[in-house]
Amino acid sequence: MLTVIPIPWTMTSVIVKPEKERTFVPSDARQKMIESAVTLLALRGLEGTAFSDVIERSGAPRGSIYHHFPDGKDQLVEAALELAGDRALGALDRLHGSPPKAVTKAFFDLWRAVLVRSNVRAGCAVLAVTVASDSQELLDHASSIFRAWRGRIAELYVEGGMAGDAAERLAATLVAASEGAVVVSRAERSLEAFELVAAELLAVTPGPASANTP
Amino acid sequence: MLTVIPIPWTMTSVIVKPEKERTFVPSDARQKMIESAVTLLALRGLEGTAFSDVIERSGAPRGSIYHHFPDGKDQLVEAALELAGDRALGALDRLHGSPPKAVTKAFFDLWRAVLVRSNVRAGCAVLAVTVASDSQELLDHASSIFRAWRGRIAELYVEGGMAGDAAERLAATLVAASEGAVVVSRAERSLEAFELVAAELLAVTPGPASANTP
Numbered sequence: 001m002l003t004v005i006p007i008p009w010t011m012t013s014v015i016v017k018p019e020k021e022r023t024f025v026p027s028d029a030r031q032k033m034i035e036s037a038v039t040l041l042a043l044r045g046l047e048g049t050a051f052s053d054v055i056e057r058s059g060a061p062r063g064s065i066y067h068h069f070p071d072g073k074d075q076l077v078e079a080a081l082e083l084a085g086d087r088a089l090g091a092l093d094r095l096h097g098s099p100p101k102a103v104t105k106a107f108f109d110l111w112r113a114v115l116v117r118s119n120v121r122a123g124c125a126v127l128a129v130t131v132a133s134d135s136q137e138l139l140d141h142a143s144s145i146f147r148a149w150r151g152r153i154a155e156l157y158v159e160g161g162m163a164g165d166a167a168e169r170l171a172a173t174l175v176a177a178s179e180g181a182v183v184v185s186r187a188e189r190s191l192e193a194f195e196l197v198a199a200e201l202l203a204v205t206p207g208p209a210s211a212n213t214p
Numbered sequence: 215m216l217t218v219i220p221i222p223w224t225m226t227s228v229i230v231k232p233e234k235e236r237t238f239v240p241s242d243a244r245q246k247m248i249e250s251a252v253t254l255l256a257l258r259g260l261e262g263t264a265f266s267d268v269i270e271r272s273g274a275p276r277g278s279i280y281h282h283f284p285d286g287k288d289q290l291v292e293a294a295l296e297l298a299g300d301r302a303l304g305a306l307d308r309l310h311g312s313p314p315k316a317v318t319k320a321f322f323d324l325w326r327a328v329l330v331r332s333n334v335r336a337g338c339a340v341l342a343v344t345v346a347s348d349s350q351e352l353l354d355h356a357s358s359i360f361r362a363w364r365g366r367i368a369e370l371y372v373e374g375g376m377a378g379d380a381a382e383r384l385a386a387t388l389v390a391a392s393e394g395a396v397v398v399s400r401a402e403r404s405l406e407a408f409e410l411v412a413a414e415l416l417a418v419t420p421g422p423a424s425a426n427t428p
Binding site: 147150176177186 | 258259261262337340342346353356361389390391392400407410411413414415418
């Protein structure tokens with residue numbers, strides 16, 4: 001079945017093929033480009049994430065990237081940072097009511113999944129941008145994500161019974177240690193360092209490791 | 215006073231000016247280029263460390279960089295990684311006989327100095343290379359440095375009375391957490407996150423914080 005969908009930005013419409021035939025759909029092209037940018041930033045860093053690489057990886061037609069990101073690469077990188085930041089926040093939002101140790105475990109689980117899926121080659125897009133950009137806008141965005149992560153984790157720790165000061169210290173340490181552990185493990189192409197760090201942080205986080213139950 | 219020094223690689227000699235007049239001395243040109251590369255990697259990342267930038271920063275004549283690094287940029291980056299790795303190992307070597315907490319404190323002191331001297335703009339050259347290179351040689355070199363750092367720290371912890379397993383976990387965590395804390399602080403252009411992480415790691419490291427005494 002073919003569906004005709006009006007596309008507001010062109011004031012025309014396109015014919016959307018059913019799932020099996022679909023190769024490119026304008027409505028999710030932007031999202032695919034952003035997802036590709038997150039992956040490339042995590043794998044190759046900021047300079048390894050050119051428009052041409054994103055086009056190749058996302059399968060989007062060349063013209064569409066200039067349509068969706070008319071201000072250039074930094075605009076795409078901003079969107080990629082936002083997606084990377086929101087993914088972790090979304091995972092943290094599912095942890096309300098969990099004991100602190102379960103929060104620590106869940107955050108390491110997120111990063112372990114990134115390492116395992118990529119054969120220990122990918123890391124954090126936000127970190128990759130921070131160490132390779134001198135754009136104040138991109139650094140501000142990276143900063144707001146790191147602050148949001150550690151703020152949200154500290155809230156969860158406090159909900160789980162920790163004092164505010166201790167929660168802030170441990171939350172900053174969880175973000176820093178997991179970021180650093182991912183980099184060390186990528187260099188070493190091994191999860192060994194990552195697992196040592198995860199074990200240490202779990203040991204110093206109070207509470208049982210079980211997830212929240214209704 | 216002018217001194218004539220023979221230069222083996224050119225089979226000629228150059229006149230070396232006394233300290234005040236000296237602008238460029240072949241014997242330390244290579245070292246200056248390597249030091250400049252470490253600084254640029256720490257400030258701008260791998261792609262921001264071009265030969266032209268290193269020449270500009272080190273004040274070396276253009277031709278000399280091709281003389282000293284005939285295999286190209288990766289050869290210079292290798293040398294920069296080695297210097298960055300050795301600097302931290304040299305600092306760790308002065309800590310034999312110190313209690314574990316003093317080792318943790320000293321490692322954070324090293325990184326705090328990097329942040330403070332650079333107005334919270336510089337970080338770790340080894341991390342910068344890891345997240346932006348797919349050269350197996352460079353990753354192997356980065357890996358050997360991270361392993362050397364955490365191995366040396368674990369040795370110091372064991373010397374200071376910790377059990378081997380606990381020492382390995384805490385050493386991996388110290389390297390990862392300080393690396394991550396430096397990145398987060400750079401993004402935030404503030405030492406706040408760094409100091410929270412340092413306080414947390416100091417709190418979980420056993421022993422008094424005083425340095426070793428004879």
